[in-house]
Amino acid sequence: MQTHEIRQRFTEHFVNLGHSEVPSASLILNDPNLLFVNAGMVPFKPFFLGQQTPPYDKATSIQKCVRTLDIEEVGITTRHNTFFQMAGNFSFGDYFKESAIKNAWSLLTKSVEDGGFGFNPELLWVTVYLDDDEAAEIWEKQVGVPAERIQRLGMADNYWSMGVPGPCGPCSEIYYDRGPEYGKDGGPIADDNRYMEIWNLVFMGYERGEGIGKDNFEIVGQLPKKNIDTGMGIERVACLLQGVDNVYETDLLRPVIEEAEKLTGATYGSTQTNDVRFRVIADHCRTGLMLILDGVTPGNEGRGYILRRLLRRIIRSARLLGAEGETMEVLMDTVRQTMTPSYPEIAENWERIRSVAVGEEKAFLKTLESGSHLFESYAEEAKAAGSTEVPGDVAFALHDTHGFPIDLTMEMAAESGLSVDSEGFHSLMAEQKARAKADNQAKKLGHADESIYRSFVDNHPTVFTGYDQLEDEGLILALVQDGALVERASEGSRVQVILDRTPFYAEAGGQMADRGDLRGESFAADVDDVQKVGKKVWLHNVTITGGEIAAGQKVTAKVSRAWRHQARQAHSGTHLIHAALRQVLGPTAVQAGSLNKPGYLRFDFNYGDQLTDTQLRDIEQIANGAVDTDYEVNTIETSLDEAKKMGAMALFGENYGSKVRVVEIGGPFSMELCGGIHVDHSSQIGPIAILGESSVGSGTRRIEAYTGMDSMGYLSREKNLVSGLATSLKAPSEEIPDRIEALTAKLKAAEKQVQQLRNQQLLSRVGELVANATSVNGVTVVAQQLPDGVGAGDLRTIAMDAKARLGSEPAVVLFTSQDGDKVPFVAALTDAAVDRGLKAGDIVKAFGEKVGGRGGGKPQMAQGSGSEAAGISAGLSAVKQVIEGA
Structure with missing residues (x-):
């Protein structure tokens, strides 16, 4: 039985029992505790918490879910997925234990011909909470499950809550016995691998108090109504009904693994290590696609960071399996084919999904290239120092700062004849996770009391x-x-x-x-x-x-009439900018957020590249063309399905009701779902002046603009600025850009000439600096602070010249300067000094500690930068101390 049919049978079963069918909510909900929806009941939380009254007494849904707490465990076990589909039925005071149990049993055991799943009832086991005699009796007396297949578990296993004060209750779980080849006899208590959990029925009738963990809290009372919340894992049921060993071999994930085999040349099932990588690819491709579908773009924090991490793990795993070049588009297209029967909106948004995923792959492949160069530098330094190990902090820096995966670091280290201090790396990773966990706990807020x-x-x-x-x-x-x-x-x-x-x-x-x-x-x-x-x-x-x-x-x-007028101008102007932007950039440029206030608009959109001046000008002209055309602005109330048929655009991550409001400006020019307030005709927006475009994160750009009189004020100020420049330059306004370019070129040439003269002066002083050298332990030392403004590149040139003048004698050269807020420094050692055990890296390390900086390099040459000029004198003394102690 294919997965989309399992979904359909579940929904039809409960709709026939009088439940309202509720579409899956977006993976992104406005919940202070959650990055993503992680359980089927999450969209119904306001009803369970008593914050809102549900519009139905009982409901059924198949909710998209993402759990990312244990990303590193994905693929190691065959039962863990980051994305999964949770089928559930819910009662808000309508029915309780008896109906919930009978409804679930009926669907599971009813024949396939009669619309059920056709499970053999003799292979089904159930668990109940320790003292839930009522549920146990229903299972045994009314359903007919033998007492020996009903097991009791404690609060940690069979009592459910959201982890914060609120609704809770005992639960009853249904398990399927997969047979002795999967483990030992004895029911779920004995082996939860052989006995696979497929459905959890929560009898939500109580309220929990404060506490930590699954079983360390107090039950403070009963809820006014007894509710039901159930969750059946679609993927697990598919695994059983399709007769495969694990979820990665079902109709949704196996095709991705097969495509990965073609791309990499490796074989699934050959080694445990490779199998984990294949599963990572299959799991993360599906999760990544579904997150992008709901509007997430790769970034460095929050949801964007999770998506970026998933996509990069795909690329890394494919590379370790032997893939060369880009693989993302082919893998994602396979997911598109398997998931579209259940989620038709994937096809509608495919080009945007493809663009985001491929763009992240291109960026990460560049990261891998630069990370490889950094690793080679570290490896060369380690070998020169006589070490056979890459330090843990180096591996951690490559991973944390440069996004370079640890297993690639280990692979490259092995190729170079080195090992990696994995214990040190994992220790630093554990510290980082602990900090992140503490920070997350500090930020975690309970539900506001509404x-x-x-x-x-x-x-x-x-x-x-x-x-x-x-x-x-x-x-x-x-x-x-x-x-x-x-x-x-x-x-x-x-x-x-x-x-x-x-x-x-x-x-x-x-x-x-x-x-x-x-x-x-x-x-x-x-x-x-x-x-x-x-x-x-x-x-x-x-x-x-x-x-x-x-x-x-x-x-x-x-x-306020003035406030409303200018606010309407800005909001309608945002719609025009959005429409114009899509005309210029294409359908992959999708809204990612906006802010409208009187006279000003800010529009964020998903796009990988910086916009050119020509693109910005075209967007501004198209938007103002719509203003000049004086389009009529119409609002239409209709159903969500009808709005989509009309071609209205919806915001990703937004949950719409049964009735939606469509704002139409100029017919097909702009049509969006929007509850905001707008002008009556586009001419009332007034001129739109784009201020500029910028990045607000990887893959997300921002356009800012003025509307109406604020736009006029901005354009007036710009006109005055141009007029003032024209007067100063004694040139007509149209010649100003060329004049400024010519002046800039002259200034750069003059600065270059000044720099050359300064370098000549400094080089002419090298002989004097060498002549004033001191001797420490038989080593000639030239350690000097040069005039302010000498940059790192010039320091290096002067240091190399000084080193050359010292010939074959043991000598150490260190030059530093104050260049703005920075303190660059360079050390150069002769071969004779290196032979005596001195290293440039040790020299710059000692100096860097005194000026609040750090550096590195090869034994003969190293450099770095600090930020505390007050420590220069102490740094020069520290250099001599290093030489004395050598």
């Missing part, structure tokens, strides 16, 4: 009238101050005001919240921010400027 707003979310959602008007009459439903409901507040107080209706736009979709004021018979208040809770209640953050405000009062809510 229970105070619950009754308003459920019973009094705010009516938003701001699409059509700037002023409206409303009623104050509640006041919130310092996290508590209050009856009234006086002048000078800061409070949150909940109204029954409001014209104020709450911050969302990159558009800042409206500003304005609230007025009543006995008070006045300024509104400086508006936020949403549960997507239903508007919280007006206000300062009372006069009188006293109280719950139950009538109020006039008035949005």
Whole structure:
């Protein structure tokens, strides 16, 4: 049975039982505790936590999940995947243990002809929580599982919580006996490899308190409703129904391994080491594709870092298996073919996915090349020092700073006749992980207590009238101050005001919240921010400027006309920039974030290369052409499917409801899903002036622009600047670029000439410096601070000249200077000095410690840089001490 059919049968089973089918949420959710969705119940957390009321009593979903805590373990075991699909059914107070158990058993054991999975019931085992007699009795008396196949486990295994205070409860897990060839007899307690867990049923009826770990917390009470949360692993069920040994041999992952065999020439199943690499490729390719699909791009922190790490592990593994050149496109295309039946949106976004993955591969191959050169330098230094080992800190620096994988370092070391201090490397890695874990724990936040707003979310959602008007009459439903409901507040107080209706736009979709004021018979208040809770209640953050405000009062809510006008210009301008950008760069340039505030817009997009001046000019002209055309701006409310059929663009990572709002500017010119506020005609945006383009991370660029009068102000200032330059240069404005280029060329030539004269002067002093040398332990020492401004390159030239003048005698030369904030230094030793046991690396190390820097190189020549000029004198003394102790 193919995986997409397993998914379909699961969904149909529960839909037929009256469950609402809920599409998978994005892998990226706005959750302070999670980088990615890591369990099927995560999108339903607000319902379980009591923050929101679910729109259905029972639901079913097949949720995309990613877990990355143990990336290094992937492939070593055959059961661990970073990406997996969790099929689940959920009840929010509708049914409990009996129905959950019977529903699961029915699907598992029902014949294939009748829509089930056809598992032999005699091979299914179950576990229950230690004292859950009720669940055990249901399994035995009502379902018919023999008592000897029902086992009891403790809290660590059969009690579920989210790891933070909140809903929890005992669970019951269903296992499949794969046979004696997979391990010993005795049920899941005896061997959880032979007995594979396929489904976990959580009976969520309690609330846990503070605590750490799976079993170190207190049960503080019962929930108002008893809920059900179950999770069936699609990949594990596919493994069993397809009769294969492990998840890597199923229809979703085996084709990737087969393609990797073609690319590398290696064979899966030949060695354990190679098998791990093949599995890494298969697993990470699928996870990487799904992360890119949901809008993640490679970066150096957070989600981007995880994606980058996965993609680079693919490239590294392919290389170690024997691949040469680029492999990513072929591997990713194989994943596309296996996953598209379940996720049709992959095909729609394939070009963007391919571009991101291939771009990261090209970048990493360059990293591997530079890392190889660095390694060769370290290896040469180690051999020269008589060492047979690459130090652990060197291997760690290659890995951590330069992204060079440790196993490649070890492979290259072996080729050079060296070993790697792997113990030292892993010790440093452990320290880094400990720091990261501590930092993550420090940042980890519990769920904000939004229970105070619950009754308003459920019973009094705010009516938003701001699409059509700037002023409206409303009623104050509640006041919130310092996290508590209050009856009234006086002048000078800061409070949150909940109204029954409001014209104020709450911050969302990159558009800042409206500003304005609230007025009543006995008070006045300024509104400086508006936020949403549960997507239903508007919280007006206000300062009372006069009188006293109280719950139950009538109020006039008035949005600042100027603020709204300029905010609309910026938001609509963002849509024009997005459309123009895609015309110039193509469909792979996809929005990655935005900020719109009055007169200003910031637009982030996924793209690998810096934009040229011509591209920026074209984007600006196309956007302003749309302004000049005076397109009509229309908004359409429809279903998500209909919006997609219309060609409307959606934001990756955004979760849309059943009804969406399409903003259309000029028909096909721009059509996006957007809940923001826009102008009525594109001409109302006014001129758009692009300020520039920059990088905000690997693979992500940013365009900034002004709109309306802010654009006019910017262009006026630019005009005045050009006019001033024209006057100073005594040239018409169109000749200014050529004049500046000519002046710049003259200045560079003059600077070069000055530098040459300085070098000649310094070289002319070399004889004087050598003549003033001192002798330490029979070694001639020339250690001097040269005039400020001498850079590292010039120091090296002068040091080599001084060394040459000292001929065959044992001599040490060290020159340093203060060059801006830096303190460069160079050491040069004659062969005779090296023969006496001196090394340039030791010399620069001693000097560098005194000036807050470090350096390295070969025994005859080494250099470095520091930042503490006050230590130069002590550094020169340290050099002589090294020679004295040699």
